[in-house]
Amino acid sequence: xxxxxxxxxxxxxxxxxxxxxxxxxxxxxxxxxxxxxxxxxxxxxxxxxxxxxxxxxxxxxxxxxxxxxxxxxxxxxxxxxxxxxxxxxxxxxxxxxxxxxxxxxxxxxxxxxxxxxxxxxxxxxxxxxxxxx
Numbered sequence: 001x002x003x004x005x006x007x008x009x010x011x012x013x014x015x016x017x018x019x020x021x022x023x024x025x026x027x028x029x030x031x032x033x034x035x036x037x038x039x040x041x042x043x044x045x046x047x048x049x050x051x052x053x054x055x056x057x058x059x060x061x062x063x064x065x066x067x068x069x070x071x072x073x074x075x076x077x078x079x080x081x082x083x084x085x086x087x088x089x090x091x092x093x094x095x096x097x098x099x100x101x102x103x104x105x106x107x108x109x110x111x112x113x114x115x116x117x118x119x120x121x122x123x124x125x126x127x128x129x130x131x132x133x
Contacts, residue, residue, distance in 0.1 A: 008100060019075070020052075038053075045100065
């Protein structure tokens, strides 16, 4: 993936790697094989799409994070501009898309957005509202 995203901002690449890792990890932890991961650049390289197939038709479910996990889909929903699931007769594909064409284009990853000019240097940062899917 680093090769596919060569020349991109490091934070953007790290976010893409984290999203792919979470989708792949979920497929290995919660579903049977076969498992397949696909990466694609869309819209002339402005978006990255990550797709992970697994042998289960069970839909992924976000859960309340605890000491055993539950953060994967929360991270995906915060870093990806959108994500979803396509179900087939004998498997499913979980996918996520990330904007790559500039800061804050994912729509959710607050750390990728430029701080507003009117924010004072001594003002505490605001906590973002959590989007739930």
